[in-house]
Amino acid sequence: MPTIVHEFAWPDRLVVGTVGHPGARTFYLQVRTGAQIASVALEKEQSALLAEKIDEILDELMAGEGNPYSVPTITPIELVDNEPLDQPVEQEFRTGAMSLGWDPSTAQVVIEAYPLVETDTDQGQGFDPDTDEPAEKLLVRIPVGTARAFAKRTREVVGAGRPLCPLCGNPIDGDGHICPVPGEV
Numbered sequence: 001m002p003t004i005v006h007e008f009a010w011p012d013r014l015v016v017g018t019v020g021h022p023g024a025r026t027f028y029l030q031v032r033t034g035a036q037i038a039s040v041a042l043e044k045e046q047s048a049l050l051a052e053k054i055d056e057i058l059d060e061l062m063a064g065e066g067n068p069y070s071v072p073t074i075t076p077i078e079l080v081d082n083e084p085l086d087q088p089v090e091q092e093f094r095t096g097a098m099s100l101g102w103d104p105s106t107a108q109v110v111i112e113a114y115p116l117v118e119t120d121t122d123q124g125q126g127f128d129p130d131t132d133e134p135a136e137k138l139l140v141r142i143p144v145g146t147a148r149a150f151a152k153r154t155r156e157v158v159g160a161g162r163p164l165c166p167l168c169g170n171p172i173d174g175d176g177h178i179c180p181v182p183g184e185v
Contacts, residue, residue, distance in 0.1 A: 008032075008038070008138075013031065015154075017085035018085075025161065040138050050098065050111070050151075053100050054109060076148070076149065079148070080149060093115035094116045103141065111139075111140045117132075162174075
């Protein structure tokens with residue numbers, strides 16, 4: 001069965017956003033071109049790592065002699081997007097594996113997301129996007145300015161969760177917090 005590909009080559013919008021309250025949020029990578037929208041669920045850690053790795057790629061490209069791809073050092077003001085996710089959020093799939101790359105022929109960052117695949121842990125095999133045929137995938141290509149804006153917003157969304165306890169560093173829930181006893185798990 002051929003892979004269903006949700007492909008966006010120069011999207012109007014690409015954001016990470018959340019649904020729910022801090023401590024019970026679901027993170028989504030949402031992309032839109034015109035009326036076509038795709039939303040895939042992510043883990044908070046996947047969102048943070050994606051933003052970090054995009055910034056690493058952009059910083060490396062920017063360090064090239066003469067900054068040949070005109071990579072901005074900060075988010076261009078016209079690309080700031082603080083709007084909520086487009087509603088209704090209809091999840092295509094929950095993300096398992098992701099890949100990130102650079103396409104020099106179009107000067108775009110390339111993001112691929114693949115569905116989480118339940119595997120038999122006894123055999124130690126997981127999904128490998130290079131060798132396994134996924135049921136579906138999200139493929140997004142974005143220019144450098146959009147990538148910088150995406151990474152900045154994603155870091156802000158990830159950081160907007162529950163406040164951390166100044167004593168133990170654990171998240172403080174809305175209904176209170178008790179620091180763990182040192183040495184106990």
